[in-house]
Amino acid sequence: MNILFLTLVKIKSLEERGIYTDLLRKFKEEGHNVFVVSPSERRDKKKTHLSTKDGVSILNVRTFNLQKTNIVEKGIGTLAIEYQYLNAIKKYFSTIKFDLILYSTPPITFSKVIDFVKKRDNAYSYLLLKDIFPQNAVDMKMLKEGGALHKFFLKKERRLYELSDTIGCMSEANKKYIIDHNPTIIQEKVEVNPNSIAPIETVQTAEEKRKIRKKYGLPFSRKIIVYGGNLGKPQGLDFLLETIISTINPNVFFLIVGSGTEFNRIYKWFQNKRPKNAMLVSGLPKQDYDKLLKVCDVGMIFLHQDFKIPNFPSRLLSYLEMKMPVITATDSNTDIGSIIKKNNCGYSVLSGDSESMQSAINKIVSNDEAFYKMQENAWNLLQREYTVTHSYQLIKNKIENV
Incomplete structure (x- = not known):
């Protein structure tokens, strides 16, 4: 098959690790032809260009700045991108007949591209739903419910779901x-196809672990509880900071690694509070981040308590891959915490429930036998539910049954 993948993620090579590159690499390994359309932001100062490596074609399309920019440019860029992608596909892939279009949210503004390729090539369209927009923006009070912008994006969302053969x-x-x-959606076209990776099991010696902890100034004798990933409003990070201050267990040390809109505020908090049981590290390249994760003991997931949509952060997979028990502090609508509890690889609390959080922390670091069992369960859960082999098979089955 010829597979077209549309994304806002900057992809330069399928050798990179991630939920999209791992899945696309699986398609390639199974003998399919992979074509990627990815942004090249204005700040990169590069024109639209097509490159081919190891049989994979990557079309980097010049766009406005979409990440780490002001809200005006981000908004314009998000609306313009479907026209930019469409023109680039018509120019560079005019002779390619695609069998499958894969795309993810965000954004919800690829409808014209999907519609064009579906009609031109009779292609199958598969949406990997990673973000429920615009409701998430309403939850975070970034959009006014019922306002003109909200109504506009609702229309875009409905059109995207309508065009998708499977969600x-x-x-x-x-x-x-x-x-x-979405009562107008045919229920049969909605299925569970979770975030997935190609897991790599790693073994680390005590000396290697000590060396990395020394490099970052982490204590050798404490359990390191890590929060890694985006530092933004959706994560409800005030509760993370409250947790650090409230924790008096001498065997616990918190590590925050990441970047995002809240980083500067958290940095100032660390400067003012100077907590002795925590450290803040700015976002790292994927390879360095993974090495740092390996020396940590427990992973944390935070979500804002006001969310009405059931988010499912992909950072869970990094924790499971490192065989880490997980503590989730989320709203009541997501099922990520119940999955962790059901599979006995951690604890789940509601965001803002400080007493339950302290109880979970104390439990997870006080019983070595239970801790080792949770480590094993974490790895088993990843292998059972969140591998690209599973995701690939779901997509393949859909196309074969058409």
């Missing part, structure tokens, strides 16, 4: 939300 959701709660809030 792959991250979890059962995601699936239920989409079906319940």
Whole structure:
């Protein structure tokens, strides 16, 4: 098959690790031809260009700045990108007949591209739903519910779902939300196809672990509880900071690694509070981040308590891959915490419930036997539910049954 993948993620090579590159690499390994359309932002100062490496074609399309920019340019860029992608596909892929279009949210503004390729090539369209927009923006009070912009994006969202032959959701709660809030969608075209990776099992010696902890100034004798990833409003990070201050267990040390809109505020908090049980590290390249994760003991996931949509952060997979027990502090709508509890690889609390959080932390670091069992369960859960082999097979089955 010829597969077209549309994304806002900057992809330069399928050798990079991530939920999209791992899946696309699986398609390539199974003998399919992969074509990627990815942004080249204005700040990169590069024209639209096509490159081919190891049989994979990557079309980097010049766009406005989409990440780490002001809200005006981000908004214009998000609306303009479907025209930019469409023109680039017509120019560079005019002779390619695609069998499958894969795309993810965000954004929800690829409708014209999908519609064009579907009609031109009779291609199958598969949405990997990673973000439920615009409701998430309403939850975070970034959009006014019922306002002109909200109505505009709702129309875009409905059109995207209408064009998608299958909608792959991250979890059962995601699936239920989409079906319940979109009564016009045919239920049979909505399925669970979760975030997935190609796991790599690693073994680290005590000396290697000590060396990395020394490099970053981390204590050797404490359990390191890490929060890694985006530092933004959706994560509800005030509760993370409250957790650091409230924790008096001498065997615990917190590590925050990441970047995002809240980084500067958190940095100032660290400067003012100077907590002795925590450290803040700015976002690292993927390879360095993975090495740092390997020396940590427990992973943390935070989500803002006001969310009505069931988010499912992909950072869970990094934790499971490192065989880490996980503590989730989320809203009541997501099922990520219940999955962790059901598979006995961590604890789940509601965001803002400080007493339950302290109880979870103390439990997870005080019983070595239970801790080692959770490590094993974390790896088993990843192998069972969140591999690209599983995701690939779901997509392949859909196309074969057409």
